[in-house]
Amino acid sequence: MTAPALLAPRRAGHLKVCGARTRADLALLADTGPTLVGLWHGVPGGPADLEADRLADLAATAIRLGLEPVLVTFLDDARKIAALARATGIRWIQLHAYQSPALVADLREQLPYAVLVKVLHLSRGRCLERAFTGAFERAGCDLFLLDTVTDDGRVGSTGQALDPAHVHALLPRLTIPFLLAGGLNTTNRDTYRTVTDHPLYAGADIDTAARDRTGRFTHEAVTALTRAWHPRLQETPA
Numbered sequence: 001m002t003a004p005a006l007l008a009p010r011r012a013g014h015l016k017v018c019g020a021r022t023r024a025d026l027a028l029l030a031d032t033g034p035t036l037v038g039l040w041h042g043v044p045g046g047p048a049d050l051e052a053d054r055l056a057d058l059a060a061t062a063i064r065l066g067l068e069p070v071l072v073t074f075l076d077d078a079r080k081i082a083a084l085a086r087a088t089g090i091r092w093i094q095l096h097a098y099q100s101p102a103l104v105a106d107l108r109e110q111l112p113y114a115v116l117v118k119v120l121h122l123s124r125g126r127c128l129e130r131a132f133t134g135a136f137e138r139a140g141c142d143l144f145l146l147d148t149v150t151d152d153g154r155v156g157s158t159g160q161a162l163d164p165a166h167v168h169a170l171l172p173r174l175t176i177p178f179l180l181a182g183g184l185n186t187t188n189r190d191t192y193r194t195v196t197d198h199p200l201y202a203g204a205d206i207d208t209a210a211r212d213r214t215g216r217f218t219h220e221a222v223t224a225l226t227r228a229w230h231p232r233l234q235e236t237p238a
C-alpha cells in the first residue's frame with residue numbers, strides 16, 4: 001500500500017537563505033520558496049548584523065510569513081544565546097564561529113526544544129573541527145552545516161565553493177544530518193548531486209547567489225535557487 005499523498009514529503013530538504021535585514025527581504029523570501037531564513041546577531045562588523053530589538057521584530061515577521069528564522073551567531077555565551085532565543089521565539093540556532101562542544105551541551109540543557117546547528121569549517125579541503133564532530137553530536141547538536149573558510153580566514157558568505165570530494169571525505173564521520181553551504185548557485189548544482197543524494201543531506205544554505213551586485217536579494221535569483229536546490233519532489237530529476 002502506498003502512503004497517503006498528504007503525508008508524503010513534498011520538498012527535497014531545506015533551503016536556507018542567509019542575512020535578511022528587512023521585512024521586505026522576508027516577504028521576498030516567503031514568496032520565492034526558502035524554508036529557513038538566517039538572521040545575524042553577534043557577528044561583529046557583519047553587514048547584516050541586527051540589534052536585538054530588530055532581530056525580535058524580524059523573527060516574529062518571519063514566523064508570521066511561514067519562514068523558520070535561524071539565529072546565525074558568533075556568540076559563545078550559552079546564557080546570552082538562550083535568553084535571545086526565548087525573547088525572540090527563535091528555535092533554530094546556527095553557531096557559525098569556533099564555538100566548543102561544551103557550549104553546545106550548555107545550550108542543549110538550556111533550550112531542550114531548540115534545533116542546534118554547528119558549522120563545520122573546511123579550509124583547503126580540511127575540516128577544522130574534524131576531531132570534534134563526535135563530541136558535538138554527543139553534546140546534543142542536531143545538524144552540521146558544512147561551509148568554506150577562505151585562505152585568509154574569512155568565514156560565512158564567502159561565495160567560495162567546496163570541492164565535493166572534500167565533503168565526501170568528511171561525511172563518514174557524521175551520524176547526524178548536515179546542511180551544505182559555500183558558494184552554492186544555480187550553475188554548480190549538478191556538481192553536488194552525489195552529496196545531495198547522501199542520506200544525511202538535509203538541505204542547502206545560500207547567501208551570495210541570492211543577491212544582486214548591490215547586495216540585495218532578488219526575486220529572480222531566489223526563485224532560480226529554489227528551483228535548482230529545493231524543487232518539489234515531483235520536479236526532482238531522476
Ligand SMILES: O=C(O)c1ccccc1NCC(=O)[C@H](O)[C@H](O)COP(=O)(O)O
Nearest residue numbers: 018156157158159181182183206207208
Ligand atoms: O553571511 C555572512 O556574511 C556571514 C557572516 C558571518 C557569519 C555567517 C555568515 N553567513 C552564514 C551563512 O549561513 C551563509 O549562508 C553561508 O556562509 C553561505 O554563504 P555563501 O557562500 O555566500 O552562499
